[in-house]
Amino acid sequence: MSNVHPKAQNALVALYPGSFDPIHNGHVDIIRRAADLFGRVIVAVYDRPDKRLLFSTEERIELVEAAVAQWTNVEAASYASLTVEYATTRGANAIIRGLRATSDFDFEFQLALMNRHLNHDIEALFLMTSLEHAHLSSTLIKELANHGAPVEDLVPSRVADALRLKRERS
Numbered sequence: 766m767s768n769v770h771p772k773a774q775n776a777l778v779a780l781y782p783g784s785f786d787p788i789h790n791g792h793v794d795i796i797r798r799a800a801d802l803f804g805r806v807i808v809a810v811y812d813r814p815d816k817r818l819l820f821s822t823e824e825r826i827e828l829v830e831a832a833v834a835q836w837t838n839v840e841a842a843s844y845a846s847l848t849v850e851y852a853t854t855r856g857a858n859a860i861i862r863g864l865r866a867t868s869d870f871d872f873e874f875q876l877a878l879m880n881r882h883l884n885h886d887i888e889a890l891f892l893m894t895s896l897e898h899a900h901l902s903s904t905l906i907k908e909l910a911n912h913g914a915p916v917e918d919l920v921p922s923r924v925a926d927a928l929r930l931k932r933e934r935s
């Protein structure tokens with residue numbers, strides 16, 4: 766990936782929330798593009814999503830940090846509150862979400878309207894997935910890795926190593 770130095774020189778802050786269990790190339794692409802638009806991007810790892818997790822919060826943060834280390838205006842943090850509340854405490858102007866196919870839309874639309882209901886001042890911003898990442902989801906990647914299928918083309922190298930370790934230890 767390119768852009769070691771951020772292009773965006775503005776004071777705008779974006780929060781990119783999710784489970785990131787684990788982070789994959791589709792997420793990294795969204796982060797890179799957000800980092801070109803915003804002065805600062807906070808990748809916010811949700812501490813307790815309503816799903817079964819493979820990686821602990823600390824592991825998920827570590828993997829995000831390794832994946833974004835090349836961009837000086839991107840940081841990782843965990844949070845356990847409502848996303849809009851966390852966005853407010855971090856001074857975020859926008860909440861970024863990535864959109865894959867139409868299947869993401871219904872849920873994201875509802876979530877964005879609920880977030881606006883809770884806080885009018887934080888804008889929801891959607892970045893369309895890149896074609897080459899449209900089929901990626903953390904769930905599918907975990908399933909592939911669990912069966913020993915190669916995932917090196919789908920995730921950052923640290924994540925591929927971490928998935929391999931999980932499989933060996935299970």
Ligand code: ADP
Pocket residue numbers: 782783784785786791792795814861862863864865869893894895898899900901902903
């Ligand atoms: P959540 O658990 O909230 O669905 P994820 O960690 O799976 O969060 O994803 C975080 C965000 O990244 C969501 O907005 C999701 O739609 C987006 N995302 C997930 N996979 C992709 C992808 N392949 N391309 C673009 N965006 C994606």
